[in-house]
Amino acid sequence: MSQGHLTEVRPLSDATGGVRVRGLRRAFSGRVVLDGVDLDIAPGEFVALLGASGSGKSTLLRAVAGLDTGAEGVLDVPGESAVVFQEHRLLPWSRVWRNVTLGLTGPDLRGRALRALTEVGLAARADAWPSTLSGGESQRVALARALVRTPKLLLLDEPFGALDALTRLKAQALVARLWTQHRPAVLLVTHDVEEALLLADRALLLADGKVADEIHVDIPRPRSLDHPRFAPLRRRLLISLGVDPDLGHDDQLQEFS
Ligand SMILES: Nc1ncnc2c1ncn2[C@@H]1O[C@H](COP(=O)(O)OP(=O)(O)OP(=O)(O)O)[C@@H](O)[C@H]1O
Numbered sequence: 001m002s003q004g005h006l007t008e009v010r011p012l013s014d015a016t017g018g019v020r021v022r023g024l025r026r027a028f029s030g031r032v033v034l035d036g037v038d039l040d041i042a043p044g045e046f047v048a049l050l051g052a053s054g055s056g057k058s059t060l061l062r063a064v065a066g067l068d069t070g071a072e073g074v075l076d077v078p079g080e081s082a083v084v085f086q087e088h089r090l091l092p093w094s095r096v097w098r099n100v101t102l103g104l105t106g107p108d109l110r111g112r113a114l115r116a117l118t119e120v121g122l123a124a125r126a127d128a129w130p131s132t133l134s135g136g137e138s139q140r141v142a143l144a145r146a147l148v149r150t151p152k153l154l155l156l157d158e159p160f161g162a163l164d165a166l167t168r169l170k171a172q173a174l175v176a177r178l179w180t181q182h183r184p185a186v187l188l189v190t191h192d193v194e195e196a197l198l199l200a201d202r203a204l205l206l207a208d209g210k211v212a213d214e215i216h217v218d219i220p221r222p223r224s225l226d227h228p229r230f231a232p233l234r235r236r237l238l239i240s241l242g243v244d245p246d247l248g249h250d251d252q253l254q255e256f257s
Contacts, residue, residue: 104148
C-alpha cells in the first residue's frame with residue numbers, strides 16, 4: 001500500500017506563530033480518516049478539537065505536530081511547537097528536572113527547568129524520580145517540559161483525560177493561567193465539552209474526516225461553569241456532537257464513547 005506524504009510543510013516565520021492547514025488527508029490501509037481538513041489557528045488563539053472516538057482528532061494533532069509523515073496536504077506551523085500527550089511520557093531513570101530539559105542544550109539547564117517547574121508549582125520536586133509523582137503531578141511536569149521550550153504552538157492531546165475530576169479541574173485552571181501569561185497558539189484535543197468551554201476561544205467538531213462545525217466560545221475570562229453563556233454553549237456543543245443534551249452526565253458519556 002502506498003502512503004501519501006505531506007506535499008508541503010512550511011514553517012511560518014517566527015513573527016506569525018499561527019497554524020494553517022489545507023486539504024489534509026490521511027488514510028490507514030486505504031481507510032480514509034482525514035478527508036480534506038482545513039484548519040486555522042491564529043497566533044495566541046486557543047482552539048479545542050472535539051469529535052466522536054475514532055473521528056481522527058489525534059491523527060490531526062499528530063500531523064500538525066509533524067509526527068506523521070503519512071499525511072497529505074498543506075501545513076503551515078510555527079517552528080517552535082511542543083506536545084503534551086495523555087500519558088506523560090517521562091523517562092523513569094531521569095530526575096524530574098532532567099526530564100523537563102530533555103533534548104535541550106545550552107547553559108543553566110537546571111535553572112531553566114526550575115523556572116518552568118515553578119510555573120506549574122513543582123519546583124520542590126525537581127530532584128524527585130518520576131515514579132514518586134502522582135498522575136496530576138506527572139502531567140504538570142509534562143506541561144513544564146513543554147513550557148521550557150517557549151513554544152509558539154502548544155499541542156495538547158487529551159492531557160487531563162486520565163486524571164480524576166478534581167485534579168482535572170485544577171490542571172485546567174493551570175493551563176488557563178499559563179496560556180494567559182504566555183499566549184501560545186493551542187490545539188487541545190478533548191472529549192470533555194466543559195473543558196473545551198472553560199479553555200478555548202473556539203471549539204471545532206471533527207466528523208466524517210472534516211471540520212464539520214465551529215463554535216465561538218464568547219465567555220469572558222477568567223471563566224467559570226456558572227457563567228450564563230455556559231449552559232447554552234454546552235447544549236449547542238452536545239447537539240453538534242450528536243449527544244442528547246437532556247441526558248444525565250453518565251448517560252451522555254456512554255452515548256459519546
Ligand atoms: N497508526 C495507525 N494505524 C492504523 N490506523 C490508525 C492509526 N492511527 C489511527 N488509526 C485509526 O484512525 C482512526 C482515528 O484515530 P484517532 O486516534 O485519530 O481518533 P480520535 O478521534 O483521536 O479517537 P479517540 O477520541 O478515541 O482518541 C481510528 O479508527 C484509528 O484506528
